[in-house]
Amino acid sequence: MPGTSPGMTAEGYLPLHRAAVIGAGAWGTALANVCRRAGLDVVLWAREAEVVQSIAARRENDLFLPGVPVDPAVRVTGDLAEAAGTDLVLMVVPTQHLRSVATGLASHLAPNVPVVDCAKGIEIATGELPSEILAEALPGHPIAALSGPTFAAEVARGLPTAITLAAPDLDLARRLAQAIGLPTFRPYASDDLPGVEVGGAIKNVLAIACGIVEGKGLGQNARAALITRGLAEIVRLGRAKGGRTETAMGLAGLGDLVLTCSSTASRNYSLGLAIGRGESLADIQAQRRSIAEGVPTAAALAALASRLGIELPIAAAVNAILHQGAEIDATIAALLARPFRDEAET
Structure with missing residues (x-):
């Protein structure tokens, strides 16, 4: 040609x-x-x-x-x-x-x-x-x-x-x-390159959150709530980075989120499960060769959300537990005490 x-x-x-x-x-x-x-x-x-x-x-x-x-x-x-x-x-x-x-x-x-x-x-x-x-x-x-x-x-x-x-x-x-x-x-x-990458990043942090909830014995209702409200955090950051809401509802958003948050075959979910049962992050990582990407991503998300002026409360809670020495029960209580809001708010 x-x-x-x-x-x-x-x-x-x-x-x-x-x-x-x-x-x-x-x-x-x-x-x-x-x-x-x-x-x-x-x-x-x-x-x-x-x-x-x-x-x-x-x-x-x-x-x-x-x-x-x-x-x-x-x-x-x-x-x-x-x-x-x-x-x-x-x-x-x-x-x-x-x-x-x-x-x-x-x-x-x-x-x-x-x-x-x-x-x-x-x-x-x-x-x-x-x-x-x-x-x-x-x-x-x-x-x-x-x-x-x-x-x-x-x-x-x-x-x-x-x-x-x-x-x-x-x-x-x-x-x-x-x-x-x-x-x-x-x-x-x-x-939608940023929308796809945001979904892949946040879902690992949310999987750790779901594992912690399971490890603490807080029930399936709590895990379903985390997945759903976590999806709202994917939408929020995706929009801030120039992505589209519909991308978060697709394979790279909702699809990946559901898989990663519901199986011990997920490195991030299994890490959260161990933390919820009382193991330390250092001990868990010392036993593994593979990397749970949600661990460093939680810290990166907290800094990025602050820079962009958006709220990612679940991701922030995971970061506090992993990297700031926050006590799990108190962190969960603080999440549950957040003001009620309209579901359509993103």
Whole structure:
């Protein structure tokens, strides 16, 4: 086409044949399987040498996703430069480490390669969403986000899953969805990038809250109330960041919230459950290799809400319990003592 370089699409993007998955935790490993099943040539980058060795030798991520085979055609490496020779990047790095990894990747990527955020959180130091971090660390690269109700082990095994894939350019979101989509992994395209990322961030904090309520034996009514009022907090922050209310009602909002707040398979819910039963945060984290993103996100949310002048009372309560030494019963009592308000208020 006129104005299009050889080998590029009319929109100026490279054809999508190769995918690099940066981060080999449970979710990154699962997404490597998804991309391979979708017909892409896949390389998976792992920070941990033992993960590289485990996948290369046994085709299994013993550390983060034991018992789930990694597709034999997925290559694994610990070298960012080797991983960067690709048409598409999926960043599956914990949010607090996203900036440093993306900065290390920047000099190795070809121009115009789309980068998809697959993390869920907010950076403590800046209050930025992952897409904002990536836009700064990888200038000139189209940025998208993948978020929704997903447990990594189910996705890795090919069980049916639906998820949202968002980019400011809806055509790019649709193109990426076509590239990685499968009958059992269904990405729904959106152009509401901040709305999708806000849902993914807050739901982890709300899952900790629901786990605490369960651990304290406060009943199913209380958990249902937390989920519903938590959804209002997602809407409130989403709007403040330029997102749309309807996005919070979709897969990346309500869908992810319900899944994460109702199963011990959720790292964040199970952490809250342990805290509600009297365990300390330090002891819980010392027993785990995987990261519960809601822990740092709670602190980041408190600072961001203050900066934006909005109320996120449930998120603030979780932050107080996790990071400020607040007593659980007193914090719950303070939440219950808040003034009555109209349900339609957001």
